[in-house]
Amino acid sequence: MLAIDQTACDLLVADVLGFMAKPRVSDEAFNALALRLFAHQFAHNMPFQRFCHSRGKTPRVVKDWRDIPAVPINAFKDLTLSCVAPQTCDRVFMTSGTTRGDVKGSHYHPSMAVYDASMLRNFDQHVMRGLKRVRMGILFPDEHLLPNSSLAHYLGLALASFATPDSAHYLNEEGLQIDLLCEALLDAQCAGEPFFLLGASFSFVHVMDELKARDLTFKLPTGSLLLDTGGFKGQSRDVPVEAFYQQLSATFGVSAERCLNMYGMTELSSQFYDAGNHTTTSVKSGPHWIRSRLVEPLTGQAVAPGERGVLAHTDLANYNSVVTILTEDVGVMQDHGFVLLGRAQGTQAKGCSLAVDAFLKASAP
DSSP, X not given: OOOOOHHHHHHHHHHHHHHHHSSOOOHHHHHHHHHHHHHHHHXXXXXXXXXXXXXXXXXXXXXXGGGSOOEEGGGGGTSOOOSSOGGGOSEEEEOOOOSSTTOOOEEEESOSHHHHHHHHHHHIIIIITTOSOBEEEEESOOTTTOTTOHHHHHHHHHHHHHBOTTOEEOEEXXXXXXXXXXXXHHHHHHHTOOEEEEEEHHHHHHHHHHHHHTTOOOOOOTTOEEEEESTTTTSSSOOOHHHHHHHHHXXXXXXXXXXXEEEOOTXXXXXXXXXXXXXXXXXXXXXXXXXXXXXXXXXXXXXXXXXXEEEEEEEXXXXXXXXXXXXXXXXXXXXXXXXXXXXXXXXXXXXXXXXXHHHHHHHOO
């Protein structure tokens, strides 16, 4: 491993932040920065370097961001994928452990400057849409309770940067604070002021169960918004997507266009949003510093246009770990984004597992 040149690293971070701050960028500019990040990670992230060598993919031969080897997300559970010593990092986000029991993946962040800039700029554009501050309710524990949760940090940023002082968390160590939440929702409804309710998808299910038991519904004012994330993996029951959003809209009196879903993961530093209108064809898109493609999981080769494939994301905000990750999510590309079809099943799931095995074997010292 090459010793980190802190000045060069700081310059790289500054360039990533500058890239994100631009209103628009060219394909050439994205490619150039992606290749710089690849070269940096190849030099300083040894498991990744060994994997790249096994694929014959080095900075000398890789000339396009699509050719940067994608690291399977489950590799974050078995290896330390960081360009700097983990103990020097400001934060470590850990996965939920839903796919392998208590085994959690770790994503190391030397500082939160890039992650926070990515979240704030993207959230401002896709969620706030010109609003400066709005009353918010958060259906997820705060960072004090879950210090290694990227979602807790994400929602804490939303609260600190975009919420009015009367905003609050309604899920804490004592559970769901349904009485306080009902008071806040009724207050917003009576005052005619928009209310944003954000949280994990299954938290919304619990809230709707409680409200149904009380025979309560709300008619939140125009401009209100509901944002869920995380889906229902590892939860006590499956909930059909369209039925979930129909119930969400009916329970809170918010139109389908204002029921948004955020797609993100611990292994990324950026998020994707759809534009409401929840059907099986809701298109998710990200900011200009992340690009996605569909691949065959074992080979990493792109699928034919119009075909389903496993999503691989190249996230320039992932400057310290690996710039390209291979998910276990299946999608199909659309104009300006992709449609998320669910978790890999059958041969695609087997391909994802084999991709993890191949990565672990190739990256072993």
